Amino acid sequence: MSLTKGPAAPHAAVDKSPGAGPGAPGGRRRSLNRHNLTGWLFSTPFLVLFGLFMLFPIVATLLMSFTDFGARNVTRPLEAEFVGLDNYTQLFQDDTFLKALFNTAYFVVVGVPATIVLGLLAAILLNNGIDRARTFFRIGFYAPVVTTIVAVAIVWRFVLDPTDGLIASLATEMGWTAPDFLGSETWAMPSLIAMAVWRNLGTVMVLCIAGLQAIPVEVREAARLDGAGAWQELRRITVPLLRPTLLYATVITSIGYLNVFEEPFVMTQGGPSNSTLTVSLDMYKEGFNFFHMGYASAMAYVLFVVIMAITVLQLRLLKDNTR
Structure with missing residues (x-):
């Protein structure tokens, strides 16, 4: 049977x-x-909150910096008069603002290197030199970072008090006379820098400890076998390999110190004779004490440009070394 x-x-x-x-x-x-x-x-949800509480104030402040916005315009903002670049021109003719700019630069130039160096030193000692109670010392160094500035100010005012303070008492026991640290134009700013360094070196220490623990042990052992001492190891091994960490710590510390406000506001109110007046504190006084909000907004954007310029400069100077 055939099948088809x-x-x-x-x-x-x-x-x-x-x-x-x-x-x-x-x-x-x-x-x-x-x-x-x-x-x-x-x-x-984030975009709505960012737009209302960040983007809108930033744009509004930029527009205010070109007007004579004052207390009378709080309820009638559209009546503020456009003055162009007059606020910015007046800033660089204002002796008080120039003094605040100089004080801020002084605070940064002295405070940032001191914070970085002491934070790195504390990190090296805690990472290599201390075996017992290491966590206790880490917490002790970092505690000022998370402590409110009011508590810090109370402690430092007691320490620096010219009559009953800790330093004055020790000086009296040794037959010396302690200066009026916060009442002297010579000592007021160094005293605030010392407090800021003490308060912020814990942040640098934590960052550097993380960087040190990321360095391979074999690299250190090889350097020691080649006869490198402690200083050579620090200079040739530790610091070069920590450059990315140190760059980050330098940038964030510089930004924080350029915006310094709490220390002079709580401790000295910018005195004596504006020797501790900073740009942020001057901006606060112009905006909220004298209600020159357009003028204060111009200060804010001058400070913003300075921060951006310094940050870009730091990144460019160390860019090739961090690859």
Whole structure:
């Protein structure tokens, strides 16, 4: 019996036109659009809060810096008069602002290197030189960072008090006379720098400890086998390998010190004779004591430009060494 093949069953028609099927370009595009839409929906609460409390004040402050915005314009902001660049021109003719700019530069130039050096030294000692109670010392060094400035100010005022302070008492026991640290134009700013360094070196210490623990032990052992001493190891091994960490610590410390406000505000109110007046404190006084808000806004943007310039300069100077 011979078997003959019947007509083949017709195959289901397959649509091969562009955009058909989940893997087609059109399907992938729709899936990607849904994915992006989902991401934007989840980001909406943050974007709303950022726009209301960050972006809007930033833009408003920039516009205010070109006006004579004052107390009378708080309820009628659109009545502020446009003055162009007059606020910025007046800033660099204002002796008080120039004094504040100099004091801020002094604070940064002295305070940042001292904080970085002492923070690195503390990190090396805690990482290599202390075996017992290491966690206790780390907490002790970092505690001032998370302590409120009011508590810090009370302690330092007691320490620096010219009559009953700790330093004055020790000086009296030794037959000396302690200076009026916070009441002297010579000693007021160094005293604030000392307090800021003491308060902030814990941040640098924590960053440097993390960087030190990332350095391979084999590198140190090889250097010691080659006869490198402690100083050579620090100079040739530790510091070069810590450059990215030190760069980051320098940048964030510089930004914080350029914005210094709490220390002079709590301790000296910018005195004596504006010797501790900083740009941020001068900005606060102009904006909230005298209600020259347009003028204070111009100060804010001058400080912003200075911070950006110094940050870019630091990154460029150390860019090739951090690769």
